[in-house]
Amino acid sequence: FSRNYKLAREVSEAQTNSTKVAGSSSIDNNNNHHNTSLSHEEKSPYAKFRGSKALYVTDFASLAWCEMQQHYALMVGGKKETKAMKAGSKIHNELELQVHDIITIPTKTKEDLWGIKLYNVIVGLESLDFNHKTRELPIFGFVSDLFVFGIIDQVGMKKREGEWTISDTKTRVRPSLPDQKKILPSVKYQLMLYKKLFDTLIQGAIDDEIIYQRLCLNPDLEFSSELANIIKRFRNFDNGEEKGFQPNLRNLMKIVVNNFGKFRKSSNTLEVNYKYQKDGSDIGSLYFEYDENQITNYLTKSAKYWKGDRTPDGVPIEEAWKCQICEFADDCEWRLNKIKELSQTKRALAEIT
Ligand code: SF4
Structure with a gap:
């Protein structure tokens, strides 16, 4: 058993088909969008579109492009997947497979799904510790009381600075770097939020009880057998090193918090790495500085939208x-x-x- 595996939820054919149907029927109906009127909205966007689920980092970052567009996309079940988006996901998957193998396992409960995420955090942090680099690191925390989850494209050690650098990978149609001024605000906010969440976890400033409450999870429920067995093997349970270890969210979370505590805060310099869309080759990187005031103001404003305290603005x-x-x-x-x-x-x- 190799420790260098990440896990993914096994998706059945029925689940894949139902997702496709829901996506295609709701986005477009003979090119006429429907049900997009903003009047008579009673619930906050968070309650309406996310329920007891997490918000994603991109749910905050994409508001910077156009809040109204994000709102419409939520109303119709998502944006259309463009060629560029497909190419981007393919490149991201290839990059992750360079660092980790992925095995899919069946899941039965919501707790299993979050167990997979926490397991992947632990594997990602081990890779960071041993290899000084990890890809697709899950991250989470709170923004104005809202639970947020995201996946950092890459964290790595820049030898010269000796600090952890958080980076995001973007694909480009042209094989050349964009102008520094053209780094999109949504990309900057995305990276700044990753850093904020990463550093908060390093400081151990997270209340896991609130997470369980928000997501309606039972932290003491034992994972389904497939996941439980993988975690037991991962923790060397079979060798008797940790007798009594119960594979559940509460115990995985303890390991996650403990492992984050071994790292130092990340660098204030954030990296946007560009890949050529056509063949995935590296174009180079642009860097910018983290701005605490800027991200705090942006997140406060964005949280007001999600909580329904204000309506979305267009461009x-x-x-x-x-x-x-x-x-x-x-x-x-x-x-x-x-x-x-x-x-x-x-x-x-x-x-x-
Ligand atoms: Fe789209 Fe413009 Fe309306 Fe935003 S303001 S949703 S970009 S049409």
């Missing part, structure tokens, strides 16, 4: 070019209102002049 007029490539443009209330306002202003100006 400002100077970013109206985003509407031209937006799949929700035809029905977007924000855009239609702006067009109306603009034509009223033009009419008023024509009357004055």
